[in-house]
Amino acid sequence: MRPLRDAQLGAFTFFASALPHDVCGSNGLPLTPNSIKILGRFQLLKTITHPRLCQYVDISRGKHERLVVVTEHYESSLNDFQKQVQTVSPERVLQIAYEALEGLEFMNKHGMVHRALNAQNVLMDGKGKVKLAKFGLYYMTDHGADVDFPIGYPSYLAPEVIAQGSVHPRDPSQGENPLPSGPKTDVWSLGVLLFELCAGRRLLQNIEISERLKFIITLGCIDDIVTVLAEEHGCLDAIRELPENVLTLLRKCLTFLPSRRPTPAELLVDPVFEGVSCLYAPFQQPVGLFSSSLRCAHLELPEDISQLCKDDDEEYLGERAIDEVYHLWCLAGGDLEKELTNKEIIQSKPPVCTLPNFLLEDGESFGQGRDRSFLLDDTTVTLSLCQLKNRLKDVAGEAYYPLLEDEQSSLSQSNSSNELSCTVMLPLIIRERDTEYQLIRIILFDRLLKAYPYKKNLVWKEARVDIPPLIRGLAWAALLGVEGDIQAKYDSIDKDTPIPTDRQIEVDIPRCHQYDELLSSPQGHRKFRRVLKAWVVSHPDLVYWQGLDSLCAPFLWLNFNNEALAYACMSAFIPKYLYNFFLKDNSHVIQEYLTVFSQMIAFHDPELSNHLNEIGFIPDLYAIPWFLTMFTHVFPLHKIFHLWDTLLLGNSSFPFCIGVAILQQLRDRLLANGFNECILLFSDLPEIDIERCVRESINLFCWTPKSATYRQHAQPPKAQGDASTNGFGKTANYYSSDYQDMPKTDLSREPLELSDLKAEVSPRISAEDLIDLCELSVGGQTKRSKASKPKILAVDIRSIEDFGRGHISGSISIPYSTAFSPDGELVQCPATGTLQSFRGRVIVVISHAMKSAAMTSTLSHTEVMDCSIRQESSLCFPH
Known part of the structure; x- marks a missing residue:
């Protein structure tokens, strides 16, 4: 959106038509309220940007179906002018006409018609330029x-609109619905406005509406409508x-027959505007973040950047985008309904005054007449920014122009307010x-994303702190590495040809996050359908599984007006996170994923793992919807946003760690319950x-x-150096890298094999990880006191002879043959005191060949539990 500058924020309200409560649609579901339909269509209007x-x-x-619309507003209108x-000079008339036609022509390109033109809805900015409102x-x-x-407004409606009468669209009692108005309707309304401007008086204002309409209809028999109107209102001279050229323009605008009346696009190239x-x-649409065009092709920098912050009285807030200012206004305590109530636009009535009107047999009526508040009040209330400006008065001017490469530009050091630096905590x-x-x-x-992808690493760095909700959609796209001309790719996908999946998509969409007003609107359903179908068509090797709609929901909500970006984010x-999850036969992928998750539970919480295994409450019973939808089927959208900011x-x-964290929040209840209760x-x-x-x-992720x-069905390795392999930066240790991305040694x-993996209770680690764990232990001892215990305990279950030939420094020897009988039963628990001293620490079990891995895993896990060490985690490492 463009900067606020000399504009203001305005709000107006109206009511949508109420629907009967006992009527359902053809699908058996309740009808979508008209206010929800309007809310869905409104989203497109936020993308219509023109001077x-x-x-x-x-x-x-x-x-009660009330809607409040917030828009750019100016106090001065054509009526005030x-x-x-x-x-008014003829040159000024032509300028106003040309500027209004520019706005109308741009609307027509987006399939819109104004239809509500009048002198109050043609606003003037500080430079006297036209701004079409509503x-x-x-x-x-x-x-x-x-x-x-x-x-x-009847005085400005075109004759063809008046000829249709007051038939309400979609009224079955009125036969065929009236055709929607076209671009030429606005040309007539503009002609009336220009005539009033030239004549210096308002037309048809003191005449009854019925007489006005009759007069306009009679103009159809007249050749020179402009002359007749002038005679009628006494302004012929x-x-x-x-x-x-002005008269020619008026005559063309006030042409009675629509077939002969020009469109705004035709008038803009008419010779009457030759000197204007x-x-x-020509207006140039701003280049989006993801396109093939140069975003900085017309960038102009001031000669001295230091001059930007020199003026202490400069209105920095006015240089921010309108949607940013409104977002901050809401955070500063702004309340739309309160503002409208203070201006008496919204008036509450006691219930006794809202009783319905009813008639007796003799014709006498009682109760309220038609409530006029449900009709349109086109008053626009200006939203005061004083409270917001007071909140931001202590923010220094330098904060509006942060230096990205300056070490002193971090949030905790560059703010003038010490309180603000503490907000991070x-x-x-x-x-x-x-x-x-x-x-x-x-x-x-905003500055980092404008420099994307060149500042991608800084975007990752700042995202670790938090992501502003207002910019979350673009920030997620940057974190997912979306680049290139995404719109062209999305447009090239066939989203119209019927496919077998259409039926399932139609069934799933009305059940996906329908508590949300935006996603439950018809526009939301339509966009859902298009994005999901685009993904299915563009991935022929994959299939549509239930849950894909839930995955799409966060991206669609954040990028409601940019289907291409929602599709691109979902495709990345x-x-x-779900590589090969949507294969036609994904059982092997799902089973491996759930097995690794089960081992993660055993690693971080052996007691909980043992309990869940004993009662038979395995991840297959509850975790498939978690991972197949990345928790979008489990949590509402506002929680998913915070969760995915980190994911x-x-x-x-990382999803494994989220799953374990959820279980740990429910730990007490799970340990106290059996299978049915779980x-x-x-x-x-x-x-x-x-x-x-x-x-x-x-925390779990950093210490796993x-x-x-490791999963053999995970995404193949990528090129080294990708920022995604180090998402948590210095706050995490080496564990934060993805094992699949590491070079194989x-x-x-x-x-x-899946069968072998399922046979093991605890996860395996590589020799590299064992070496790193040992180094961390040594490093920990040097940094802490000498009495500090190492982080891990290496338990070597090979024979005494093998242990004597070579072993990890600091490891203890518990030969497998001394702990278990040949049939695999536990004989004794050696080294009990040593294991007890490592309560709460990681135990690494080192064995011989991989074929004994399942047995050694059982050893380590059983030992931990039999020795009453409730916080240990065990790893099986193949020698």
Whole structure:
């Protein structure tokens, strides 16, 4: 969106038509409320950016189908301009006409018609340029079908609109529905506005509506409508004095028959604007972040950058985008309904005053008449920014222009307020509601994303702190490495030809996150369908599985107006975290994934693992929806956003840690319950603290050996140096790398058959990980006191002879033959005291060949439990 500058934020409200509560659609589901339909269509209006159109910002849905629309606003209108200026020069008339036509023509390119043009809706900015307001009302209400009031003003409506009468669209009692208005409708309305401007008076204002309509209809028999209107209103002399090009323009606009009336695009190239069009440069649509065009082709830098922050009285906030200002206004305590209530636009009535109207047999009526509040009140209320500016008054000017390469530009050092630097340590939900903090983060991410992909590493660095909700969609795309002309690729995919999957998609969409107003709208369903179908068509080797719609939901919600980006993010996300999950036969992939997850539970919580295995509550019963949808089927969207902010920083093994963290939150209840109770518990999952889950997931991720989560069905290795392999930076140790991305050596772990993998309770690690673990232990001793215990205990279960020939320094020898009988039963628990002293630490079991891995895994796990060491984790390392 463009900067706020001299504009203001305005809000207006109206009601959508109420639907009967006892009527269902053809699919048996309740009808979608009209307010939801309007909310879905409105989203497209936020993308319509043009210098001659007031930018739409947001829409909110209230009680009783009330909608409040936030838009760019200016106090001055064409009506005020007429009052201030007695006579308007012909040159000024042509300029206003040309600017209005530019806005109308741009709307028409996007399939929209204004239909509500009047002097109040043609605003003027600080430079006197035209800004068309409320241009989206006709579009968002589906040509007036979703509201109980007509769209447009009788004095300005074109004859063909008046000829249709007051038939409400989609009214079955009225026969065929009226055709929606076309671009030529606005040309007539503009002609009336220009005539009023030239004549210096308003047309048909003091005449009854019925008389106005009759008069306009009679104009169809007249050749020169302009002359007749001038005679009717006593301004013939003023009209005759106009230059010929202005008169020609008026006559073309006020052509009675639509077939002869020009469109806005045709008028813009008409010779009447020959001396005006050269004053205006053609509008160029800003280049998006993901395209093949140069984003900085027309970039101009000031000669002295230091001058940007020199003026202490400069309005820095005005240089931020309109949607940013509105977002900050809401964080600073802005309340739309409160603003409208203070201006008496919203008026509450006691229930006794809202009783329905009813008639007695003698014709006497009682109760309320038609509530006028449900009709359109086109008053736009200006939202005051004083409270927001007071909140941001202590933010220094330098904060609006952060230096990305300066070491002193980090948040904790560059802010003038010490309180702001402490905000980083607060919980995420508080940070997201802090006005000053969000301003700093939004500005920083905005600059980094504009430099994407060249500042990709800095985007990763800042994302580790947090991601501003306002920029989350683009930030996720950057973390997923989306690049190139995504729109062209998306457009090249056939999303219209029927395919067998269409039926399943149609069934799944109405059940996917339908509590959300945006995704439950018809526009949301349509976009869902297109993005999912594009993915299915473009991945012929994969199939549609139930759960794919849930995966799509977060990306579609964040990029509702950019289907191509939602598709691109989804296409990058699935190979990274769900590689081959959507094969036609994915059983081997799922089973390996669940087995590794089960081993992760055993590694981090042996007691819980043993209990779940004893009662038969295996991950197959509850974890498939978790991982197949990456928890989107489990949590609502607002929790998924916080969860995925961190998930995207990790590699393909990070979901294991999230799953273990969820189980640890439910640990006490799981340990106290049996199989049936656990099934009931997961059928209606209790409330999960997502911030705690994220925090514990990171801790688990950082202290899990990378080879412990090795899967042979994971995504093949990528090129080294990818930022995604080090998502948590310096806060994590070497474990944060993805084992699949590491170069294979003689010390690397080899894949196992699924049957062998299932036979092992605890995970294996590679020799590389064992060496690193030992180095960490030594390093820990040197940094701490000499009495500090090492982080791991290496248990060597080879024979005494093999142990004597060579072993890991500090390891203890517990030969397998002394601990177990030949049939695999535990005989004794040697070295009990040593194992007890390693309570809460990692135990690495070193054995001979891989064929004995299952038995050694049983040894290590059984020993841990039999010796009452409840916090150990055991690893099986093949010698």
